[in-house]
Amino acid sequence: MRPNFDFTPYRRSTVGFDRLFNLLEAGAREDDGYPPFDIQRLDDDNFRITVAVAGFKPEDIEIVAHQNLLSVTGKRADDADKGEYLHRGIAARAFERRFQLADFIEVGNANFEHGLLSIELTRVVPEAMKPRRIEIGGNASDSKRLGEVKERASEPA
Numbered sequence: 001m002r003p004n005f006d007f008t009p010y011r012r013s014t015v016g017f018d019r020l021f022n023l024l025e026a027g028a029r030e031d032d033g034y035p036p037f038d039i040q041r042l043d044d045d046n047f048r049i050t051v052a053v054a055g056f057k058p059e060d061i062e063i064v065a066h067q068n069l070l071s072v073t074g075k076r077a078d079d080a081d082k083g084e085y086l087h088r089g090i091a092a093r094a095f096e097r098r099f100q101l102a103d104f105i106e107v108g109n110a111n112f113e114h115g116l117l118s119i120e121l122t123r124v125v126p127e128a129m130k131p132r133r134i135e136i137g138g139n140a141s142d143s144k145r146l147g148e149v150k151e152r153a154s155e156p157a
Contacts, residue, residue, distance in 0.1 A: 035074070035095055047121040049099060054115040055090045061117060065107040070099040072117065104129075 037051045049070070053061060056074050064071045075094040101107075101121070108120035 034091060034093070035097060037097065039099075045123040047105075047123075049119045049121065051097060051117045051119075052115065053112075053117050055092055056115075058112040061112070063107075063110050063117075063119065065101075068101045068103065068105070070101055070107055070119070070121075072097045072099075072119070 035052050037049060040048045040050065042048055051072055053074055056076055060074055060076050062073045064073070073094075073096045076092050102123070104123055104125050106122050106124050108122055110120070111118045
């Protein structure tokens, strides 16, 4: 059992850390572990989340990506064959599984096969955030032009 923390005093004395405290509070909540899932790194910029959803059909599952949150929700339709079960071990309860995504992670395709839901994720860093090489000019004509501008600036008006 995890202890509950009250971040209210910290919220009052800090500025700009609301998202951090929200993440800490969300992580402190109890998780029942249903449905089970795997997170796999395929390479530096590609990931896959696989959720075990045995007993569900693709139309019973909804995937929503909003900002940095991926939500997978499942609600199983009523069974058409109402037979008598001697034992029912396959979970049929509704679920919602949320995944907090890092910045610049985009949700790609989702595939459903053999009771496993796979969701592809890709890290797409904007061009403005990537390091870029700056060329150094050493051209004599550039230096001459710079000198002309300095001379004009120093002339009396």
